[in-house]
Amino acid sequence: MSLDSQCSTCTSIAMYAYHAVFVLQLFFCFTEATGSSIVGGKVSEPHSKAYMASLQVNGFHRCGGVLIRKDFVLTAAHCKYEKMTVILGAHNISQREKSQQRIEVAKFHPHPRYNDKNFSNDIMLLKLQHNAQLNKYVKVLELPKKKKKNLPANTICTIAGWGQTVSGSRMGLMSDVLKETTEKTQFNFECKHIWKDYFQTEVMICTKHDQKGGCCWGDSGGPLICKKKLEGIVAYADPQNCSNPRYPHVFTKVHSFLPWIEKVMQGKTTA
Template identity: 45%
Template sequence: LQPCASGSSIVGGKVSKPHSKPYMASLQYQEKHSCGGILIRKDFVLTALQNNATKNKYVKPLDLPKKAKSVSDKLKCLVAGWGKTGPSEPDSKVLKEGTERTLPITDCEKIWGDHFKSQQMICTTFNKKDGGICQGDSGGPLICKKKLQGITAFTASGHCDNTLYPHVFTNISYFLPWIKKMIYDYFS
């Protein structure tokens, strides 16, 4: 398993109750957390694992969206991960969670320009009390209205706690046909 792309960790927020996020995966490289993942089937984690997960009361997949649709603005969404707890802080030793709110696409386009592909991404912000993503949280979930909507993609390097820089998530519904094809091809 190779290291994951740099992305983010939870800044602020709170420690997740043990076993409350049974779909969370920690992808590790040389026995250290590299990035998060989302178990969507017992045999498939978004950001790849080779072996099946053993489903039990602590390990359960999170369903994919049923169909492609845009995510509305001002939705309160859950984020979780083991990444940094601040721009110059170490990775968390425990799973942490926070809350972010979706923003209009134009807010991300202004800041991120060509790095932001509007149909493929979701734009969010956070406040320090509720917590938000930072480096090391890449691959983790964005869950809005109890539905998986996005995968943590990136935030400003060294500025994950700066609300002037919106956080960016991959819009899962946009990639549903590709995800389903990958699963079908892998298991055919």
């Protein structure tokens, strides 16, 4: 899959005879990111989400991420690319803002049981080449507690990113500035009914949305924040229309992976 010679399409998985899933990630052929990310929603107050990271390849935004320690960023496993740069402290990623810190990835830690066919265990840690300098523009977002009940349905959560700004198929219209919107958590049985075997209750969360807004291509790896806590990582949606209200957006459930995250950050595992 070439990043230089052609537009890359999102990874897909067959959804029975009639449907396929694409990760919420976009490779595009434009020379710069344009547009107003999140479909609909609103522009975030600059630097109000100081934990947000833009994961870039060759100067182009590919995925979102979350700074969870000054030397580690949490994102989705399907966001793994060589020579990735993490941009912290950004609001407008088309500019070289003085607040920005640009740090290369020293090591990728995708979950050892990540399955790129059904996106189970779609989570990854990025070890930075050096520590981020924490300040008012760059902050760490704490991980959820170990013992936690599942989020109740209809919990209002916030998502943010620099992804595609229009609903529909992958069109390449990305955002220069960080945007955000809200979605509501959905009952697990509803998600299971729609996504079948691709929705795994123990390790995934899904949300309701409408065509007015929501996460889209390029928002992969970004956070789902509920009651000011990190609950999920953006994973996948309907490949034909990221805002199709029939298909819930799906997120990797962070607290299901806390033991693994802690082992990686403590240097107790090489995977």
